[in-house]
Amino acid sequence: MLAENRTVLLSGPDIGPLEQEYVLAALRSGWVAPAGPDLDLFEREIADRVGVPHAVAVNSGTAALHLALLGIGVGPGDVVVVPTMTFAATANAVAYTGATPVFVDCDPATGNLDPDLLPGLLGEAKAVLTVDLYGSCADYDRILPAAERHGVPVIEDAAEALGARYAKSPYAKSPDKKSPYKNRAAGSFGRAAALSFNGNKIMTTSGGGMLLTADPELAARARHLATQARLPAEHYEHAEIGYNYRLSNLLAALGRAQLCRLDEMIERRRAVRDGYAKVFAHVDGVLLPGADDPAANCWLTGIVVDPERTGWPARDLAAHLAARNVETRPLFKPMHLQPVFAGARAVLSGAAEHLFRNGLALPSGSALTGSEVRRVLDDIAEFLEGHR
Structure with a gap:
């Protein structure tokens, strides 16, 4: 392939x-x-x-x-x-x-x-x-x-x-x-x-x-x-x-x-996260949860989109990337919304539901090649340019 x-x-x-x-x-x-x-x-x-x-x-x-x-x-x-x-x-x-x-x-x-x-x-x-x-x-x-x-x-x-x-x-x-x-x-x-x-x-x-x-x-x-x-x-x-x-x-x-190889793999994931931080740095309405944590292992990098400010929802970016063979995933669906735990007690503020409905996890693995990282960043830049 x-x-x-x-x-x-x-x-x-x-x-x-x-x-x-x-x-x-x-x-x-x-x-x-x-x-x-x-x-x-x-x-x-x-x-x-x-x-x-x-x-x-x-x-x-x-x-x-x-x-x-x-x-x-x-x-x-x-x-x-x-x-x-x-x-x-x-x-x-x-x-x-x-x-x-x-x-x-x-x-x-x-x-x-x-x-x-x-x-x-x-x-x-x-x-x-x-x-x-x-x-x-x-x-x-x-x-x-x-x-x-x-x-x-x-x-x-x-x-x-x-x-x-x-x-x-x-x-x-x-x-x-x-x-x-x-x-x-x-x-x-x-x-x-x-x-x-x-x-x-x-x-x-x-x-x-x-x-x-x-x-x-x-x-x-x-x-x-x-x-x-x-x-x-x-x-x-x-x-x-x-x-x-x-x-x-x-x-x-x-x-x-x-x-x-753990430290090496963490540094590669951190470099991927830094790339996402740069591409979204000037996009009003996009946040990277935990991106300011200097001690994180950067396992997965996600974004949270405010569609009223960006003019586009997270699912549109997901569809754009999927069409280019780039895997993404919504942030975790909260447990209190899962059918298996229907009716369970929950103390809620609405924050988790907001992250789920507006969040998207992006490719973050240390096995990503340099060309794959550039490809994903270019695909995101293409999407953003089309929505300016």
């Missing part, structure tokens, strides 16, 4: 010779079952990168969230606060435990959970789930102290944010006031955190995830449940229901190679 006709993907996997080398070495070692040295090393290397003592590799970020919630005792009848602006896995993991998600709206500038909407729920919540949306950390300067005052544990869904760090609350009263969380890595907040290594994430193991925590008992419990809750015996002995959540040694080898 000619390069000019090849579809430009939103966030395709970035795989090269190093990944092939690591996976081939793992195959040749004979460790093709779930356990193995690459799995142990991958857990240690991710824990060191994020700065937490314990990591448990599993087969998805969803599994990591599920295990984290079980680890803090979430179960039937409990209420868990969940950002409405997120992917379904965040809410699904709560449903797996039998608990009830209560959805909370977002900050319109970042898409992350709005701390102003939390206080009325913390008295009844068993846990608060945060989401580091599109690779920018949630507002931990305000969320964590509020949760701690009520004795409510926080679980961090950092599925999209590996490699990001926390800059500072955008709501800080004084820009000079020192944040106790500044520069901490995504994945290091709360009682536990979940990472995802799905094929479209900042780095991939094809499918996979990781639970991170400073709590050794929670980590041990997660590891036990992830291996079918098998007890140490000569035969198969099980005293409770477990899950087949382990990550394979082969996929861990792929992840180790990807981790070696």
